[in-house]
Amino acid sequence: MGARETGSRPRVVVVGGGFAGLQAARTAQRRLGGAAEIVLVNPTDYFLYLPLLPEVAAGVLEPRRISVSLAAALPGVRLVLGEVDEVDLDRRRIGWSDPEGGRGELGYDRLVLAAGSVNKLLPIPGVAEHAHGFRGLPEALYLRDHVTRQLEMAASSDDPQERDARCTFVVVGAGYTGTEVAAQGPLLTDALVRQHVGLRGQRVRWLLLDLAERVLPELDVRLSRTADRVLRERGVEVRTGQSVEEAHAGGVRLTTGEEITSRTLVWCVGVRPDPLVAELGLPTERGRLVVDEQLAVPGHPEVLACGDAAAVPDLTRPGEITTMTAQHAERQGRLAGRNVAASLGHGRPGRYRHHDLGFVVELGGRAAAANPFHVPLSGLPAKVVTRGYHLLSMPGNRVRTAVDWLLDAALTRQTVQLGLVRSPAVPLESRSPEVARTIDPTLR
16 A cells, blocks of 8 residues: 555655666655655566676676666665556556566555566567577576587587588677677687587678668767677678568578578567556557656656656657667666655656767677767777776676676686576567567567
């Protein structure tokens, strides 16, 4: 029950523990203190620092480095493990399923929806069955094991066609995630090849596909050129203007008609809001929940939304909404926490207005691309800025992450299968907020 039902202090419920949800809960707790109960509902007990997920898949970082305990990061906030699948706006209640299949229900006085995003699936035959997504730790760990296994099995095979198929890796989507996965991949497979006598002389192929005209199409063309150069220097076949037309167990058929034999298809096409948004029955824009510049949902002032789930007006670009980036999500989360506190009589509300501070792209090894304050950088300066930015942005585990980077630079990369995650556990089509659950037939 909420305070209006019990007469106790008000209850603020935050749905989602990503960039937006973490900051919303943290800010609300700091501003309200003991004046309100803050509850965070999330399927996992950790905040995932998504920008470094490709480094986990490549064996550079251990998974716990980018997994920050929510309980430790949010002292004073009550953590509920569950996936919210029901929001009753009239009764001001949410419902969720817990990790063991149980049900829970909770009333609220203020609600912050920060459910985040999921994989964007396109209606392409075979993709849901044969592609691997890349939105969470299970997918990253599975991909690392899968790539390692493919090369180890290729090393023991006498069939040239099977060896070629196992040593061919197809990445679809040349945005942030796809570009970073494709850049990190050859560094991992090069380390594996050096360790297996049976792979000497074997060609290992990495392909990056996108219908866009260049990699990182959303960024400045100079950053795009830097990333493209690094990819090609590592032997990645960058195929712009083409994508997958059909996927099957033995490979993919491209939109050009070319058949690529492969056992690995990594799907990094993009994201869309968590399906919970569509189930609310409220107005949406591009699938995201419509809010005003103070992040409030029209007609429901007790409900705020932020991050990838919200269509936040971009006051720096009239008529547009903010892009789905961690930079926006983090800052919107802080504002949501501030405005929730203000609605309960603590402080004054604000409007969301944020100018881009630039972007960083981690390309593995000594390579990176960055444009802090819109100054384009490459090489060592970009690397320093990129890693410095990530260490400052992480809400925890900074020292451990930095140590892992130092060890990777000084020692041979560890390349063994952990066997922790099996393929059925990481379907591309899923309800989890870390992976997509349904194919959206409106997206092409």
